[in-house]
Amino acid sequence: MLEKSKLLEMYRRMLTIRFFEEKVFELYGQNLVPGTIHLYAGQEAVAVGVCANLRQEDYITSTHRGHGHCIAKGARLDKTMAEILGRKTGYCKGKGGSMHIADFSIGMLGATAVVGAGIPIATGAGLSVKLRGTDQVVACFFGDGASNQGTFHEGVNLAAVWGLPVVFVCENNLYAMGTKQSRVMLVDNIADRAVAYGIPGVVVDGNDVLAVYEATREAVARARRGEGSTLLECKTYRLKGHSRFDPAAYRPKEEVDEWLKKDAIALFQTKLLERGILTEAETKRILQDVKNDVDNATKFALGSPFPEPDEALEDVYASEERETQK
Amino acid sequence: MREVTIRDALREALREEMQRDKSVFLLGEDIGRYWGGAFGVTKGLAEEFGDERVRDTPISENAIIGAGVGAAITGMRPVAEIMFGDLTALAVDQICNQAAKIRYMFGGQVSVPLVIRTPFGAGVNIASHHSQSLEAWFMHTPGLLVAVPSTPYDAKGLLKTAIRGSNPVFFVEHKLLYPVKSLIPDEEYTVPFGVADVKREGKDVTIVATLFMVHKALSAAEQLSKEGISAEVVDPRTLSPLDIKGIAKSVRKTGRLVVVSEDCRTAGVSAEIAAVVAEEALDYLDAPVKRVAEPDTPIPFSPSMEKFVIPDEKNIIQAVKSVVSKG
Numbered sequence: 001m002l003e004k005s006k007l008l009e010m011y012r013r014m015l016t017i018r019f020f021e022e023k024v025f026e027l028y029g030q031n032l033v034p035g036t037i038h039l040y041a042g043q044e045a046v047a048v049g050v051c052a053n054l055r056q057e058d059y060i061t062s063t064h065r066g067h068g069h070c071i072a073k074g075a076r077l078d079k080t081m082a083e084i085l086g087r088k089t090g091y092c093k094g095k096g097g098s099m100h101i102a103d104f105s106i107g108m109l110g111a112t113a114v115v116g117a118g119i120p121i122a123t124g125a126g127l128s129v130k131l132r133g134t135d136q137v138v139a140c141f142f143g144d145g146a147s148n149q150g151t152f153h154e155g156v157n158l159a160a161v162w163g164l165p166v167v168f169v170c171e172n173n174l175y176a177m178g179t180k181q182s183r184v185m186l187v188d189n190i191a192d193r194a195v196a197y198g199i200p201g202v203v204v205d206g207n208d209v210l211a212v213y214e215a216t217r218e219a220v221a222r223a224r225r226g227e228g229s230t231l232l233e234c235k236t237y238r239l240k241g242h243s244r245f246d247p248a249a250y251r252p253k254e255e256v257d258e259w260l261k262k263d264a265i266a267l268f269q270t271k272l273l274e275r276g277i278l279t280e281a282e283t284k285r286i287l288q289d290v291k292n293d294v295d296n297a298t299k300f301a302l303g304s305p306f307p308e309p310d311e312a313l314e315d316v317y318a319s320e321e322r323e324t325q326k
Numbered sequence: 327m328r329e330v331t332i333r334d335a336l337r338e339a340l341r342e343e344m345q346r347d348k349s350v351f352l353l354g355e356d357i358g359r360y361w362g363g364a365f366g367v368t369k370g371l372a373e374e375f376g377d378e379r380v381r382d383t384p385i386s387e388n389a390i391i392g393a394g395v396g397a398a399i400t401g402m403r404p405v406a407e408i409m410f411g412d413l414t415a416l417a418v419d420q421i422c423n424q425a426a427k428i429r430y431m432f433g434g435q436v437s438v439p440l441v442i443r444t445p446f447g448a449g450v451n452i453a454s455h456h457s458q459s460l461e462a463w464f465m466h467t468p469g470l471l472v473a474v475p476s477t478p479y480d481a482k483g484l485l486k487t488a489i490r491g492s493n494p495v496f497f498v499e500h501k502l503l504y505p506v507k508s509l510i511p512d513e514e515y516t517v518p519f520g521v522a523d524v525k526r527e528g529k530d531v532t533i534v535a536t537l538f539m540v541h542k543a544l545s546a547a548e549q550l551s552k553e554g555i556s557a558e559v560v561d562p563r564t565l566s567p568l569d570i571k572g573i574a575k576s577v578r579k580t581g582r583l584v585v586v587s588e589d590c591r592t593a594g595v596s597a598e599i600a601a602v603v604a605e606e607a608l609d610y611l612d613a614p615v616k617r618v619a620e621p622d623t624p625i626p627f628s629p630s631m632e633k634f635v636i637p638d639e640k641n642i643i644q645a646v647k648s649v650v651s652k653g
Contacts, residue, residue, distance in 0.1 A: 059400065061396075090433070091432070091433065091435075092431060092432045092433030092435070093433035093434070094433075095430055095431055095432070095433050096431045096432055096433065100431040100432065102431075102432040102435055102436070103435075104399075104432075104435045104436050109396070109399060109400070110399075110428065110431070110432050110436075112423075112424065114419055114423050114424075117392070117419055117420065117423065117424055119392070120388060120389040120391075120392020120393055120395075120396065120420065121392050121393075121395050121396040121399075121420075121424065122396060123389060123392065123393050123396060124392060124393035124394060124395055124396020124397040124398070124399075124400075124404075125396040125397065125399070125400045126396070127393055127396065127397050127402075128396065128397040128400040128401055128402045129400070131349075131351060131378065131379075131397070131402060132401060132402070150388060151388055151389065151392065151419075153386075154384070154386035154388050154389035154392075155389050155392060155393075157384060157386065157389075158383065158384060158386060158389045158393060161384065162381075314434065315429055315430050315433060315434035316429070316430050316468050316469055317429070317469065317471075317493050318429060318434075318437040318491075318492035318493050319491075319492055319493075322471060322493070322519070322520065322566065322567040324468070
């Protein structure tokens with residue numbers, strides 16, 4: 001059984017992600033978020049259950065639906081929000097936005113918006129770990145849609161054959177944009193594909209943070225022992241549509257209702273209350289704390305300047321090897 | 327000084343950098359013990375440095391580059407080999423969307439010290455999927471540096487610079503140049519990026535050429551000299567950065583420009599160089615710029631047709647004479 005402090009921290013992180021995403025949605029409605037957004041709300045148990053097993057020096061790779069991964073790995077809310085709002089004070093100085101947040105100081109190797117492209121990159125980070133001889137591990141997040149990309153086959157196979165310390169975490173939220181899984185693959189479980197690479201494939205309830213934690217614990221332990229990669233499939237569901245105001249009309253109401261009953265945060269909260277780890281009073285206090293954290297991050301972001309236009313010319317190349325001119 | 331082939335010069339650069347820096351390692355298809363690379367560049371390195379640092383990969387070009395990217399952003403200096411340049415098409419996402427953009431997208435938090443070596447070029451009858459010259463694709467991609475060495479000296483010096491630098495480098499080799507020999511110094515040296523080299527001095531016309539075309543341009547210049555035409559041959563050595571000043575300086579001196587490149591004509595290397603000269607030195611030109619490039623076709627198989635599409639000395643001489651006769 002996990003320690004109380006660890007459980008409460010996991011609960012707090014999940015709530016933070018939910019509140020953060022609700023705030024992003026609200027700001028989007030006020031026209032304060034340029035471009036598009038892909039919200040992580042609903043899938044919190046995956047990022048938090050996985051990252052709760054990681055150390056600061058461990059790596060993760062992320063996707064277009066990546067805000068939750070950042071927060072779970074320990075990224076700062078203020079710099080994350082500022083990046084989503086296109087501000088100079090954001091993690092990437094406004095060059096990346098919602099789909100490209102990275103924090104190399106905590107091993108968050110960045111979000112790629114090309115579906116599946118992070119998979120071979122995670123493999124490469126695992127290779128780096130092996131060559132440097134450390135016991136770091138890599139958690140590679142991707143969706144059900146990405147598992148139909150060639151990069152999935154190439155990247156997972158390479159990590160498998162080289163015995164690299166990578167946990168491939170497939171967040172199966174049932175839909176690749178609006179296309180249901182059953183229309184684009186004949187297997188029910190993406191984890192079954194692990195057989196093709198000779199590594200363990202594990203299916204877990206992605207809305208049960210403790211189940212995700214346990215499954216990841218085993219995969220991370222294998223990786224740290226130098227026994228190679230695991231494919232972990234977390235079955236979950238996003239609360240909102242694919243992006244922006246996608247009403248997700250392709251999802252039947254009964255299906256949505258069914259999943260709403262299995263809301264990851266509500267489930268975990270009930271469990272913690274039942275076990276006496278959390279009291280109603282503490283719940284209230286944590287909710288207020290998290291709300292304050294998100295509000296402060298939002299205040300910071302909204303108070304931050306946009307980048308100067310010509311900062312667009314910076315950071316293309318390292319050092320003076322080549323300058324960028326208009 | 328000693329005489330080496332480009333193949334040997336490249337291998338020396340890899341060996342010296344692997345000795346110098348433990349974070350340098352190689353990955354690619356059949357680069358290890360048995361083949362030492364399809365063109366033999368890495369021969370002997372697996373024996374010397376072990377299979378961990380000279381890694382044979384599955385036939386997975388996108389994962390080769392992707393793994394290189396992942397390793398490069400976590401403290402290593404990978405040198406990835408793609409067996410034939412045409413096959414870089416399989417990895418364009420990792421090269422152009424990931425390696426090239428990661429530093430920028432993430433606000434300069436990280437560099438991607440990845441070198442991608444691959445051979446381009448036609449002339450050995452291996453048809454459309456093993457012969458093309460695609461350097462313009464990568465020259466057109468912000469975030470990448472592109473090296474195009476034509477001599478053993480430049481190949482070794484540029485590869486060492488590429489490996490030591492912080493940017494992703496697309497390092498072009500020409501498959502017909504591997505056996506080409508010349509003298510290189512015994513002592514260590516590097517060649518900087520962005521500095522063109524005048525391979526032959528002249529005063530009547532500037533021929534800018536890259537890779538194998540440098541050798542054809544030199545041979546054309548030799549023949550032209552017998553007819554009293556003095557051609558200067560300038561080799562940019564890197565396409566990104568491109569030594570605009572160096573090229574313009576030569577054009578200001580000669581007043582005429584012929585650009586020779588093996589990639590196809592439309593939106594190619596020669597087009598960019600002609601455009602740059604138009605911006606920098608148009609007033610100095612006494613004749614229109616002439617391009618010698620491949621026609622806009624894939625590379626055909628049959629030797630008669632392949633020979634026809636690859637620019638040769640005759641094409642260069644003809645182009646030079648056409649600009650020299652004007653103005």
